[in-house]
Amino acid sequence: MSIKQRITSAYRYIEPNLFFIGLFGSIGFPAYYLIWTYLFPQPYENLPLRLVCAFLFLPFAIKSQMPSLFSRYKEKHFVFTICFCLPFFFCYMMIRNEWSVEWIMSFMAAIFLSIIIIYDWLLILIFTTIAASSAALLGYMAMGNIGIGFHSSYLIVFSFSYFTGICFNYRNRIEIESKQLFSRSFSGGIAHEMRNPLSALYASQEVLLELLPENLTADPQQNRLISNAEIHKLRTIIKDNISIINNGHNTINLLLSSIDSQKISPQSFNNLSINDVIHNALNVYGYQQKSDRALVFFQINKDNTFFGNDILLRYVFFNLLKNSFFYKEKANFKIIISVYSKKNETVISIKDYGKGIPSSSIKNIFTEYYTSGKENNTGLGLSFCKKVINAFSGTIECYSTENISTTFIIRLPMITSPIIDKMQYDLMSTKKILLLGDNSKILTDMNHLAFFYNFTFNNQKITSYNTINNEKNSYDCIIIDINEIDSELLVKIYNHIATTTIKIILIQHQHNAKKITLSKTHKPYLLNYNHIDTLQKKLITHIFTQRIPTNISQKTVHSNRAKIMIVDDNMSLRLYSGILLKNSGYDVVEADNGQTALDYLQETTVDLILMDSQMPIMSGIDATKEIRTNNKYKAHQHIPIICYSGSLDNTHKKELMSIGINDFLLKPSSKSTLLDIVNKWLE
Incomplete structure (x- = not known):
């Protein structure tokens, strides 16, 4: 960044507070002349110099009334004013007052004020050095000997104050800019993610308008009745639209929920099939032309499970596909997506035979706001992709040969890897689990697991349907001991939970004589309980397995209409x-x-x-x-x-x-x- 850009950035940073800076400066400089002259007399005072400083500060206080010509020089005026009126003035006055305690303290205050106002460390270093050197030179010309009252230990104090002030202010600046960049990155991510679904919704609305008649008239010859086939199309389109809206809504929630912590929250992570997520991404991507789908080839030898979020990984593929299709007009263009296993990780390769990326740009492509070769691009997509993959405890790399191909390599740890075990262990402490039943052995084992994983655990007896009715939305997982419940009540409670995303585990005892009738719907959630290790594995697997709510048909109310x-x-x-x-x-x-x-x-x-x-x-x-x-x-x-x-x-x-x-x-x-x-x- 050039010095001019740094000055512009520093001015924009402090601009909202310039009025107060100008007000205090234009009043404070002449006011302190009276204090140091009459109230606490000092050896040396300089009213003309103070008036010059007050005059320089005045435009900050009346900047809205300043002529338009001033705006051309406002940034240069800002830097000159701060450096002249703070380090230069106070250093000069300290020298002329023979390094008195009052002026040593005043100079140190000026150092901190200049650091706060001009937060850029390089500007502070350059202009403060120039200002202090000029003050020393002017003092020498006026006095001859500028060392009267000076002690070498002052340099240690000044240096410590100066450099610690710069370090702390610089760290604060980096933190603020990091938050701003992250928020802007997420905002750009939301906008980017919503373009495809909005385009799909727009296209579907056009189809709806085409299928629906403009009006119904009494004349049968002018009536265009909707056929059963068209009704089927309309219902399909509407269902697709609902799915698109839900996906967009979930994506926005995921992105916005991550802004506060400046990282992608793992709260929504589940064990997911890589094959399913990639197939889904390729099917719902907003291709500009139907023929574009045929340019994408997907090959996988063995499906693997990864720990993450399907919407976020789909976002990564959308971004990589969009970047690749930018150069689809190139001869023999195609995109090849390959998935294979290597040691304890799953490797995903996305290779396009497009324009390629210059070697000088490769190192910067994951940097926020960096763009190369494309107009109207925010430079946020790939940086956010890297945040997503890093949140999955993976890595993303790029290799390219200019005018031949570009390959992105995504490496995701296997679900059995230690790093995923650690992530799931940490996430378990945020979970809330309910056990319906009072079997002493299960209760003891669940208390042990709750202590080990630090999750919230509650236990209730199964007395009626109302046992679960008022509590279901509070839990991540509900475990039901089916040996303590009859079939009718089990189905009723199960159906009630099934409309939510809450995980369900049904426990039956292998040596218990009591039998209960289970439908095929219940089988995936059934656990034959015999040991705490079995319960632990089932619990961890189910907690981190994505579950889609079941659409249980609602009963229509006919009597006693509420x-x-x-x-x-x-x-x-x-x-x-x-x-x-x-x-x-x-x-x-x-x-x-x-x-x-x-x-x-x-x-x-x-x-x-x-x-x-x-x-x-x-x-x-x-x-x-x-x-x-x-x-x-x-x-x-x-x-x-x-x-x-x-x-x-x-x-x-x-x-x-x-x-x-x-x-x-x-x-x-x-x-x-x-x-x-x-x-x-x-x-």
């Missing part, structure tokens, strides 16, 4: 949720803000409220407080209120529960999730 109020300022969401609830047999009323909801509740009663937390006029939070505390709504003070929100962390959830919120729904929610939570609170 009335549900949807309170949300988003009309589309009210319409969407209302249709699903009405089709399931509920009566639905709508309100666009908390005040409208309260007005309605004074006139009639409802059985459940779906409440958005943030709305204009009156928020859902304020409306909930009114319902829970105001006697005007006494009939509804114990009604279930479900908070409908785009994102909520655990701290926010606890705050909302303290004011009377009963449960939470992340919007947009699927039909099964919405009806499941409504049925739960109305049963």
Whole structure:
């Protein structure tokens, strides 16, 4: 970075605070003349020099009123003012006052102020050296002997103050810039990840418009009826759109949840099939032309399991494919993806026969904001890809021969490797597990495992369906001792958990005479218990195995129709949720803000409220407080209120529960999730 760029960067860093710097400087310099002249007289004072400094600081305080010509020189004026008025002025005055204690302390304060204001260490070093040398030269010209009162130990104190100040400020600057770069990287990642699904959604909407008739008329000859084949196409397109939206929503959540910690959180990591993830990525990638898919060849000898997140790995492939297809017009262009095992790792090779990358650029391609050969590129894609692979405890490398090919090599550790064992061990401490049953041997073993892995463990007896009804959303895994439950209750509890991503383990005792009928659906979760090692392996495997919620068909309510109020300022969401609830047999009323909801509740009663937390006029939070505390709504003070929100962390959830919120729904929610939570609170 050149000196000019450094000056520009330093100016932008401090610009928001320039008004206060200018105000204190323009007032402080003449004010301290009075202090050092009359209140605490010093051997030497210089009013003209102080007025020059005050004059130089004044443009900072009135920068909005300065002429446009000044803006051309504002950065140079900034650096000159700080260096002249701080290190130069205070060093000169210290020399002229024969190194008095007051001016030694003032000079040290000036050093720290200049370091804080101009945070760039190189600029500080250069300009402070020039300023101090100039002050010493001017002092020598005025006094002759500038060593009166000087002691060599002062240099040690000044040097220590100066260099420690620079080091600490430089470290702080690097930390701040690292956070900014990481946040910008993630923002760019979100934008990049959403381009493909948005393009796919746009194309599908065009198809929907083509398949749907513009209107229905009374004239049969002008009516274009939709055929069964077209209905099937419409439903397929809509399902694909829902899948695209869900993938995009999950990706955004993953990226945003990682910004605070400046790293990709492993909380969502699971044991995943490399073959499945790559096949999925190749199938859903937004190819510009259908023929582009034929240019990609995938070969795998043996499927391996890796520990990571499928959405993030898919993002890596999307980015590499996009970069490769940029040069697809080259003759004999193709992309070959190969997967093979090597020692204790899985190697993924992505090779394209495109333009290649110059050898001078290879070392920089994973650097944030570095671009080469492509216009309108942010330079964020490959740097984020590296963050993803590093988060999986893997590595990514690039090899290229210009005008021939480029190969990216991704190395991921095997699921059995020690580094993955360590990651899973650390993650287990964040898990919460529930055991339904009171067998003493299982209970003892689970307590041992909880102590070893430091996870949260709870135990309940299986008494009824309600045992699990109010607790299921709080756990990562629920273990059920099927020898203490009848088949009918087991199916009911299982179906209730199956609509979530909670992991399920069913334990049966090999030497127990009691038999229970299990369907094929239950078999993958069954454990024949005999030893703690068996339980440990099953638990770790299931905790880190991805589980998709089962779409259990919801029962439609026909009798005693419950009335549900949807309170949300988003009309589309009210319409969407209302249709699903009405089709399931509920009566639905709508309100666009908390005040409208309260007005309605004074006139009639409802059985459940779906409440958005943030709305204009009156928020859902304020409306909930009114319902829970105001006697005007006494009939509804114990009604279930479900908070409908785009994102909520655990701290926010606890705050909302303290004011009377009963449960939470992340919007947009699927039909099964919405009806499941409504049925739960109305049963």
